[in-house]
Amino acid sequence: MSLLEVSELSVVFGNGVRAVDRLSFDLDRGSTLCVVGESGSGKSVTSLAILGLLPGAEVSGRITFDGVNLVAARPAELRALRGERIAIVFQDALSALNPYYQVGFQIAEAYRAHRRVPMAQARRVAVRMLERVGIPDPERRAREYPHQFSGGMRQRVMIAMALCLEPELLIADEPTTALDVTVQAQILGLLDELRRETGTSVLFVTHDMGVVAGLADEVLVMRGGRAVERGPVDRVFAEPAEPYTRALLACVPRIDRPVPDRLATVPPMEATR
Amino acid sequence: MASRTRTASLGASLILGLIAVAGCGGAHGGAADSQAAGTHRGGTLHVLSTIDLEHLDPARAYVTSTQDVVRLVYRTLTTYAAAPGRAGSSIVPDLATDTGTPSDGAKTWTFHLKEGLKYEDGRAITAADIRYGVERTFAPELPEGPPYARTWLAGGASYQGPYKGGDLAAIATPDDRTIVFTLNRPVADFGSAAALPMFAPVPKDKDTGVGYDSRPFSSGPYKIDTFEPKKQLTLVRNESWDQKTDDVRKALPDRIEIDLNLDGSVVDQRMIAAQGEDANAVAFEPIGPASVAQVQTDPTLRARLITGESENTRFLSLNTRRGQLGNVKVRQAIAYAIDKDALRLTRGGPIAGDLATTILPPSVAGHVDGDPYPSKDGKGDPDKARQLLAEAGVAGGIDLTLDAPATNGGKAQAEAIQSSLAKVGIRVAVNEVSGSSYWSTVGNTAQEHDMVIDGWTPDWPGASTYLPIVLDGRAITKQGNNNRAQYDSSAVNSRFDQIAALPDANAANAAYGQLDGQIMADAPVVPFLWDKAAILVGPNVVGAYGHVGYVGRLDLVSLGLRG
C-alpha cells in the first residue's frame, strides 16, 4: 500500500476559483514524487491540502495517508500528524520562520509539540539538527534570530525543523526557488542526502524541471489544477507524452532566476474573505 | 478706585460659567436659625466653591469672595457687622475699640487696639504690625490691592513699600495699641475703609513677600492648615484667638474645608442631594440657572435656599467717546432698546435679582426710585428706540462692538444684548476677552470698545465709593480705568465736588441719589440688574444668611453645624 494516496482531490476557494480539479496520484514509502507545473497550476495548494492548511477552502475527494483519510480527519488527528509524520519545508524561509523567536527555540518547539520532553532536551535536539543540516557553530546559531541568517542557512533551519521528528513524509514546497543557483544546489544535495539517510518519502513541489531530474523517482506534471502527465522520471524526460510537458522541458535552460510564485502565499488570504 | 464688583459680579463667577442667581423677595432665610444655633461648637463645615480664592495676602485680597473667606483668618481695624439684610452694611469695630476717631477735619484718624489680641502663635498683635500691613500695600511686588492707602496717606505717592523704602511717616504708632494715620485730604469714611483686608496686621518676621499669599499669619479664629490653590483651603481653629475680644465672629465649626474651582452644576447637584458630608456643606456661589427649576419646585429645597441682597448693580457702559455713542439720543435709544428681562433670564430669571432702573441699587443709602427709560416688564421699547435713532439721524442703523467676558455667562449676556439691539438696527459685534484679563482690558482706554458689560459694588456701604468712581470724568485713566463710559460732564464733575464737601452723610447720600437721576438722563450707562444671590445650604447648617457686603454670599463667620 502506498504511503499517500490522493484521489479525486478538488480544492475550491471561497471566491469560486477551482485551484485543484479531481487530482489523483500516490506516493510509495521511501520514494520521491516531484510535482511540476507553472505558477497557478495548483501544486502548492495540493501540498497544503495534504496538511489541512487551507482554511476557508472547500476540499473534496480523498487524501489517504497510511490508511487515514486526511480530508475527513478531525483537527486533533491532523494536528497529531503534522510535524510528527508529515512535515513541510516552505519556499520562503524568511517569512516562514517567526522573526520574534530564536531558531533553536522554533525547532525545539516543533519537537516538543509531539514529544513530552523538557525544553532543555528539546533544545539539544535542535542544536543537533542544526549541526546535521550543516550549520556551523550550531550552539551559538541556535540562539540567533532568523533575520541573522543568510537565505540558504534559513532554508537549512527549515529543513532541520521539518526533519527533527523524522517524519514519514516530507513535503518540500519549492524549497529552493528563493535561493540563488549555487545555494540551490547545496540545499538540494542536503535534501537528497537526508532522504537517503532517513528513508523519508518526499513530495517535491517545483516549477523547475531542471531540479526534477536528479531527485525524483516519479514526476507529476500539473496544469490548471489537473494532472497533465504522470510517470517515472526517466520516461517522462525521455519521451514526454504531452505537448505541455515538452514545453516545460524546453524551458529548463532559460530559467535561472524565476519570477516568484505568489500563489503559495495568496490563496489562504483570499480564501477567507 | 474700587472695584470689588468686578470679580464679584462678572470676572470670577463667570469664569466658570456659573451665573449668579438670586431669589425673589429678599427673604433672609437663615436669620431665625442663627440665634437658635448660636451655641453649638464643633464639626467640619464644608464650603463648595466654583471659583478660586485669588489672593489671601491682605495686601492683595480685593474681591468680595476672598474677603468673605479671609475674615475667618485675619482681623482688621473695623469690619462689617455680622448681620443679615441691610444691617450687615454697618461698620463695627474689630481689632480697634471703635470705628476710629477723626481729627484735623478728618485728615487724621486714630485707632486704639483692644486688649488681649493675639496671633496664632500666641504673641500679641501690635499697632506696628498694622502699620507694616498697610505699608506692604505700597510694594509694587504686591499689586491688586485697593489703592486707598496710596492715594490718601500723606507722602504715599513716592513711597515704595517697606522692602525698599523703610517706614512710611504718615503712619504713627505712639504705643503698641495706638495707630495714627495722617491723610493728605479729609476722608470722612476712613473708618469704613479700615474694614478692608489691607488694614489687617502682618508681623514683619512672618512676612515672606510674595509667598505670604499662600499662608497669611492668623489673627482670627481660624488658621490655615493647608492651601492648594484652585483645589482646597483647609482652616483649623486658632487656639490663641479669644472670643471675648471679638463681637463679630462666632467660630462655631472646628474645621472649615473650602473646595475650590468645582464645576457649577456639580456643586448645585451635590447641594441638592446633600448626602453624607454634603449635609454639612454650603455653596459659596449662587445656584446656576439650570438648577433653579429643581429648587423652586421642591419645598424642602426652597427652605434650604438663602437669598441675600447685594449692593451690586450690573450695567452696560456706553463709551461716550466713541462714534455715534457721543450722541445722547443714540445712548438713550440703547437704554430703551435693551431687553433687561432677557438679560436677567440668562442669569436665571427673577431669582437673580430685580431689574435695575437706576445706578444706585435700593440697598445703598441715597437710592431714589425712578425709571427714565420705561418699558413693559423691562423687555425694552424698540419703537421708542427706533424713533430716537431716527432723530439722531442714524435710522439706517449703526455698528458697535461689545466687550464681554469669554465665559458662558458673559457670552449669554452679550447675545442677549446683540439680540435686543438687532431689533432696532444696531449691529453688535462681540469682542470676547478672557475672564481674568477682562477688567484690565476694558480698563485700558486704548483697548476698550464701544460697549462694555459692566457692574459695580462699592468698597464699603454708601454712594461715595460708587458714583464718583464710576462716572467722574476726571477719574478716567489710561489703564485701570473704572469710568468705562468715559463719561466726562463738567456739570456732574462739579456736583461731585460739592457733594464731597457736604458735612452731613445723609445729605450727601440724598444728593448722590438725586445726581443718579441726572446722570441717567444722559444715559452713559444702562443699568439692568440689581443682583441678589440665592445660595443653597446643607440641612445641617445653621446661621446662614446672605451678607450685603459680600454681594449676598453667606456670611461665613456666622455659620455653624447642628450637633
Next chain:
Amino acid sequence: MIWYTLRRLGVAALLLLVICALTFVIFYVMPDDPAQQACGKACGPERIAQIRDTLGLDRPLYHQFGSYLVGVFAGRTYGTGALSVHCGFPCLGFSFQTNEPVWRLLVTRLPVSVSIAIGAAVLWLVVGVTAGVISALRRGSLWDRAAMAAALGGISLPIYLTALLFQYVLVIKLGWLPHPHAVSLFVDPLAWVQSMIMPWTTLALLYAGLYARLARGEMVESLGRDFVRTARAKGLPERTVVLRHALRPAMTPVVTVFGMDLGALLGGALITESVYGLPGVGKLASDAINSADQPVILGVTLFAAGFIVLANVAVDLVYALLDPRVRHAT
C-alpha cells in the same frame, strides 16, 4: 542598545527644545500683555513697568527665552532684593493667577490625570484588545460583526456626550454613583473607584473601539503570515499558534499606539477632566487658557509635550525589546 537609547533621548530633547521655542514665540505674540495680566486689577502704568522689569519682559525675546531655558534646567530668581523669589529646578515660572510655581501646580495635578489615564488604559486595553483578537479569530461571525459595529460606534462617540449621558443617567436619574471628584486612591480606595469609574469608562469607550479595530486588523494580518502557517504545520496546538505566533507580532503595533496614547493622556485628558470637573493637568490647562495664564499654558504645553516625546522614546525602546529585528538593526 545604550547608544540607541542615548540617540533617541537626544532627538527627544531636541524636539522638546523646538516645541518650547515655538510655544514661547506664540505666547510672546499674544495680544494680552503679560505684565497687565500679572498685575491684575487696579493697576497703574508705573506698576506695570515694575512688573515688566521683574519678569524681564523688557528684554529681547531671545534673552527671555534663554532665561526661561536656564530656569527649566537650573532654576532662576525673579526680581531682586528682599522680594526676589527663587524658583528651583525645574522652573517653569509662576502662575499669574495664583503665584504658585507652575511646576508644583503640574505635579499636584498629575495624580488625578494619572488616575484617569491608567484606569482607562487598563480598561480599554483589556476590553478592546480582547474583543479585537476574538474578532480576528472569528472573522465574519456574529461576534465579529457586532464587536466591529460597536467599535465603530465607540470611536465616533464624542467624549462630552458620553460624559453628560453617564452623569445624567448614573448620577442624576439613578443615583448609583456620586459626582466625580478628586479623591486619592490612598485615602479612600472605594470613593476613588466610584468617582473614577465614569471618566474611565468614557475614555475607554472611545479607545476600546480604536484598539479593537487596531488589534483585529493586526491580528488578521498576523494570522495570515507564513510563520503562523509554519507553526500550524509543526503540529502546534491552536492555542500556542494563536498566542505565541500570531498574537505577539500583532501586539507590537498596538504597543506603539498605546505608548503614544498614554503619553497624550498623561499630558491631560482635557475634555474628560473638564466635563467631569476633575482637577487634573487637562483641567489645569483649560483653566489656564480661560484665564490667559501664560506661564501655566506654556508649562502645561511643555509638560504634555514632554510626556508625548518620552512616550515616543519609550515606545521605541519597547519596540526594540519586542522585535529582535529592530534590536539588531541598531
Next chain:
Amino acid sequence: MRAPSTRAAPLRALLLRTRSVGTRSVLANRATTVSLVAILVLLVAALAAPVLTALAGTSPTAFDTGALDANLGGLPRGGFGGISSAHWLGVEPGSGRDLFARILYGTRVSLLIALAATAVSVVLGTVLGLVAGFFGGWADAVIGRVMDLLMSFPSLIFMIALMSVAPAANRELLLVAVLGFFGWPYAGRIVRGQAMSLSRREFVEAARALGANRRTLLFGEVLPNLAGPVLVVATLSIPACVATEAGLSFLGVGVRPPTPSWGQLIAQAVPWYAADPLYFLLPGALLFGTVLAFNVLGDAVRDALDPRGGGR
C-alpha cells in the same frame, strides 16, 4: 494600506467592491448606503438652512423669552425641551432661541469647517508628502522632521492655546487653518510612503527609462496612483475634524457666539444637562451620528481599496 498596482485600480476596485457578494459585504453595503444618504441629507439640510428655518418660521439668533419660564430659571415651558409647533426641536433655556434653527446653522458651520479643514490638510499633506517621497534627499529630511515634530505636539492643548490667543475675527477661517495645519502630517506621511514606493515601481522606472521628465512622472504616473489612499485619508479626516472642531468649540475657543456650532451648543447645554437633557442630547446625537456615518463611509472606502486590510 497597500498600493494598487495600476493607475485605474482604485476606482475600479471601489466599484467592484461595492458590487461584491457575500453577506458581510451586503450588510456593510447597507450601512454604507445609509451613511451616505445620511451625509447627503445633512449636507443638503446645512445648505438649505436659511430656507428650512424660514419654513419653520424661526431664526437661530432671535430670543423668545415667552417660551421660557422665568420663575424656573429660564427653563423651556412645557417640558421636553420646549418642543412645540413653533419650535420643532424645542428652545434653548435661558434665551428661548429656536434649537431647530440653531442646530441647522450649527451643522452648516461644523460641516463647512470640517470639509474645508480636510481639504487644507489633504492638499497640504499630498503636496508635501509627494515632494518628500518622490524627491527624497534633503526635502524628505526637512519635511519628515516637520511631520515628526507636528505629530509629537500635544496638538489639542496647543490648538486650544493658539485659538485662545487668536483674534476674534474670522474664527471659522482660523479653525480651518489650525485644524488643517495640524492634520496634514497624517495625510503627508501616507502619501510620502506611497510616493516613495511608487517612484521605485517598475512602471515608473519604465516611464523614466522612456525619458519622461519629472513632472510627467509626478503628475502622469505617481499622482493618479495616490488617489485611493488620499481618498481614504480624506474620508477619515472629516469625522476627525468634525470632532475636533466640536471639542474646541466645546472648550470655548472655537467659533464665537452668536454663531452656533455643534460643540458650542453642547458646551452651552452642559450646565443644563440635569434640568433639560434634550438640550445636549439633540446636538450630541447629531454629532455622533455624523461622525459615525463618515467613519462607516471611510471604512467602506478603505475596504474597497484595500481588500487585505480587513477592517483595520
